[in-house]
Structure formats: C-alpha cells, structure tokens
Amino acid sequence: MEDTVEVSIGGAAEATEMADQLTDLYVADSVGSSKQGVAHFSRDRFKARLLDGQANQPGFAIATARANGELIGYMFGCPLPVVNLWWGSVQETLSADLIRETGSRTFALLEGIVRRDWRGRKIASALYAKLLEGRHEERITLMVRPENESAYAIWKHYGYQKIGTADPAGDGTTHLDVLVQYMNATASIQG
Numbered sequence: 001m002e003d004t005v006e007v008s009i010g011g012a013a014e015a016t017e018m019a020d021q022l023t024d025l026y027v028a029d030s031v032g033s034s035k036q037g038v039a040h041f042s043r044d045r046f047k048a049r050l051l052d053g054q055a056n057q058p059g060f061a062i063a064t065a066r067a068n069g070e071l072i073g074y075m076f077g078c079p080l081p082v083v084n085l086w087w088g089s090v091q092e093t094l095s096a097d098l099i100r101e102t103g104s105r106t107f108a109l110l111e112g113i114v115r116r117d118w119r120g121r122k123i124a125s126a127l128y129a130k131l132l133e134g135r136h137e138e139r140i141t142l143m144v145r146p147e148n149e150s151a152y153a154i155w156k157h158y159g160y161q162k163i164g165t166a167d168p169a170g171d172g173t174t175h176l177d178v179l180v181q182y183m184n185a186t187a188s189i190q191g
C-alpha cells in the first residue's frame with residue numbers, strides 16, 4: 001500500500017496535546033548523536049521548554065507530518081519577542097540593528113525533526129513550506145550543531161548564513177551555530 005503523508009499546521013493547542021509524541025520523536029533522534037547525554041537536549045528539558053515557554057509565545061506554530069496517521073516529523077517555531085534570550089545567547093558581539101526585534105521581525109525555527117526511516121524524501125521540505133506559508137517576518141533564524149552535517153547542508157541549501165555561535169544552555173554544554181535567512185533576497189546581513 002502506498003503511504004499517504006499528510007502535512008498540517010497547528011498552534012499551541014496542538015503542540016500541547018501531542019507533547020508526548022513530539023518528545024518521543026525528539027528523544028529517538030538524539031540516540032547516537034552528539035545530543036545524547038547532554039542535559040539541555042534531554043526528554044525533560046525538551047518538554048519543559050515546549051510546554052512552559054515556546055508553545056506559549058505569541059505566533060507559535062507547528063507543522064506536522066503523519067503517515068497513515070502516525071507522526072513522522074514536525075517543525076515548530078515562533079516570532080522572537082522584543083525582549084528575548086535568543087540574541088543574548090550569541091557569544092559574538094552583534095550590531096544593535098541585527099538583534100533589534102519588534103515581535104514580528106524574525107521567525108525563530110526552534111525544532112525540526114523527521115523520523116529516520118522517512119528522511120531524504122522531502123518531508124522536511126514539505127514541513128518547512130507549510131510552517132512558513134503566509135508568514136510575514138523578514139527573516140528566519142535557527143541554531144544547529146556544527147557537526148550535524150546533513151542538517152547544515154539543508155540549511156545552506158535554503159540560503160542560511162552563519163552569523164555567530166551560541167550556548168543556549170548557558171553552561172558550556174551546548175555549542176551551536178546561529179544561522180539567519182532573509183526572506184527578501186535583496187536584504188543582507190550586516191554585523
């Protein structure tokens with residue numbers, strides 16, 4: 001039987017309702033990766049970040065992919081609020097204009113995962129398109145582990161540029177590259 005993949009968009013209510021499924025997929029992905037054993041990337045921290053913070057942010061959105069009803073991937077994010085921890089976690093000095101937020105300037109892509117047996121089949125591509133459909137932010141930002149070569153290649157393919165490094169855990173246990181992509185190709189990164 002041909003698998004039917006359904007991609008849909010939701011908000012905080014959907015993310016909260018399926019928090020356990022989202023967490024299970026996240027944890028399964030961490031096994032054997034550089035995330036394994038790092039507290040920031042643990043089951044409890046992921047779920048707490050989602051339920052106590054991320055899902056409550058204005059404009060939070062989640063795209064999910066299901067095959068025959070089963071969750072096989074998701075991406076979620078939210079616009080950065082005026083006061084945020086995102087730019088504060090960047091270790092380099094960035095210009096005031098680069099980190100200026102209005103609440104609707106920058107969409108932060110917080111998590112994106114496709115189940116291992118479904119990778120390389122354009123599921124992330126469909127999730128990304130669904131998540132960003134109709135959004136009006138001028139740019140998107142995300143953080144990626146530099147050793148995560150397959151994901152890094154995809155973000156570069158989409159036009160992301162590295163602007164710095166961050167330790168979002170704040171204790172030296174996370175080493176992430178911070179990437180930005182401008183929706184308007186004529187805009188550029190300065191600073």
Ligand SMILES: CC(C)(COP(=O)(O)OP(=O)(O)OC[C@H]1O[C@@H](n2cnc3c(N)ncnc32)[C@H](O)[C@@H]1OP(=O)(O)O)[C@@H](O)C(=O)NCCC(=O)NCCS
Nearest residue numbers: 112113114119120121122123124125143144151153154157
């Ligand atoms: C990263 C991840 C979500 C990608 O999922 P996927 O379904 O395999 O990706 P897709 O097949 O949809 O590929 C996405 C796009 O990148 C392109 N692409 C894939 N591999 C590429 C490569 N090595 N170089 C350049 N482009 C590539 C695809 O052609 C597609 O482009 P398109 O939208 O223009 O058609 C998946 O590998 C994953 O879950 N990884 C573990 C979790 C993770 O690392 N998440 C990212 C954290 S920042």
